[in-house]
Amino acid sequence: MWLRSSSREERGGPPLSRQRIVEEAVALLDAEGPDRLTMRRLAERLGTGSTTLYWHVKTKDDVLDLALDAIFAAVPIPEDQEWRAGVTRLIGDWRATLLRYPWSAGLLGRPMLGPNVLARSDFLYAALIGAGVVEPHLTAAAFGLSNFVVGSALMQATWLLNADAETRDAAREHMDHQRDRYPALAAHGPLTASDDWDESFERGLTWLLDGIEATIA
Amino acid sequence: MWLRSSSREERGGPPLSRQRIVEEAVALLDAEGPDRLTMRRLAERLGTGSTTLYWHVKTKDDVLDLALDAIFAAVPIPEDQEWRAGVTRLIGDWRATLLRYPWSAGLLGRPMLGPNVLARSDFLYAALIGAGVVEPHLTAAAFGLSNFVVGSALMQATWLLNADAETRDAAREHMDHQRDRYPALAAHGPLTASDDWDESFERGLTWLLDGIEATIA
């Protein structure tokens, strides 16, 4: 998607329709989930014919790529002086956005090269460099933080947001029924009411940041 | 899927066909990717009609759930005495399996309740408990390790395995063209030839394990 030579902007044509399509796609994904996102349904919401969309957008995958990047505009780029505060804020807001749009979890398996994602990734690298993190720790730190937040949001969105209540209950019962086969998991695993996703996330993030900080000479 | 009361096993009927379907599905996913996995194509490979599959399997999603769980049978459950060695081995093999079947990355957004996944999750909890990790660190540790490995494999599979060479080259050129806009990212980000995914993964894993170990009284 982001690799296609955008022949539209070159001619100065207003990408206004494109924007409206993406906005409506996000709204539709939010309201009904990714399965219900159809070119026809999207067009109907926009009051146009379904085939008209293909003038503004090459394929449906492009709509998804654009929608995925669009939601990251809600992640502010921190201005903190202290690197740890800035990184913590960025990662936290990143996670919050992924969880606010749970359908994004299913889209994380595609290349993210949109401007919003790139700008925030650039900030992450810049913050780490500014903190004095050098290779090979730099790449490991940026990867680790990104992968950690992506994995956390993916898992939480899968269980708490995308799965409906009956699925969760059935899963709990399923685990309960096999309590003897997976004793440790049944006693302490997810789906036990006691787990606090936010707290666990921050603990893991702290471990990562401590490890990164220790590499600074 | 795992929540459906399996009326087949109850009657003692041989689930042999089911197993063949899953094996062939994994082979098909491996050979042509998830987009090309079709009930018709899968049936054709098995030498049957497409509708016959629905006798052994409720929906296509069931096939995907079964295939996803099936590949984790290749992850051995460690027998190390030392907890760090066991956890490191499990997480490493987990990652290796996810990368050997890159299509699995796109399936991670669904509830994983298969027996293979559960058994290995149970081992992870048991190993951490045996090491002396207690709540609230226990949940954070298990989540953190799982999420880290899932995120790492997802990102690497996206870029190095699922994206074809031309996509990667186009992405590199795309980044190069905007080098001034994302200076830190262009200089140090992924897609720079110097990055070593394996090394970065192990560094991040070490940071997490160090943090977990520090919580042991």
Place this chain on the structure above:
DNA sequence: CCGGTTACTGGAACAACGATCCGGTGGAGG
């Protein structure tokens, strides 16, 4: 004012998909 280029629209249609209906078949058990 006009002819034509250009930006944009959308009905019709196509191939492919997941899934269901329903009429089969073949062998085991009475």
Place this chain on the structure above:
DNA sequence: CCTCCACCGGATCGTTGTTCCAGTAACCGG
């Protein structure tokens, strides 16, 4: 020999992403 039942698969339905192509409306140089 009859009956039952696990198992099979052709025909078919509704829906999907995408393309073809015949339009329309606005602008622009003459």
